[in-house]
Amino acid sequence: MKHFRAAWALDPTYIPARQNLDCYGTFFSNGKCAYDESDYSVEEDEERKKYEIEYDKHGIGHIVRKD
Template sequence: MSHTLEERCRQLMIQRKFEQCQKEIETAMAENPHCAIPHNLMGILLEKESNHVLAMKHFRAAYALDPTYVPARYNMDQYAQMYPTGKCAFTEEDCPVENDQQFELVYDEHHVGHLVRK
């Protein structure tokens, strides 16, 4: 049974196998340099390692690569708060954002979607 990168990283972080998780994320970044998912996961990993500044850079990179990727936007908002709850989004299922309707998807003149706070 094949697990997604997000599932494998979630389990590795729970087990505190940060080095192994970092290697998997770096491999995914090398194989898919324009994919937002590995950058979001690297941001989560760096937050768990208390490297907030670098984590935020990876969340912003994930958002820049795909402005419609909800977990990156959720994590940026979550960790930019003065007192974050520590909850992070590995996948869209982890994001309560869509349920509370505080964001909407708006397309710009280049047909790129952006999540905008209502």
């Protein structure tokens, strides 16, 4: 994990580092690691764009699905 965090800290735009942090930073990993840009799947990124965070009047964020 420290190598993934270091890679992401050096270049936050490097998608494989972020994908590895998301993958291995959970209790139940799906095992899809990325060694370079070709291993990154665009479908996962499109799935994330279906949701957004909205904040209520108390400043609490809620994840909602876009229509």
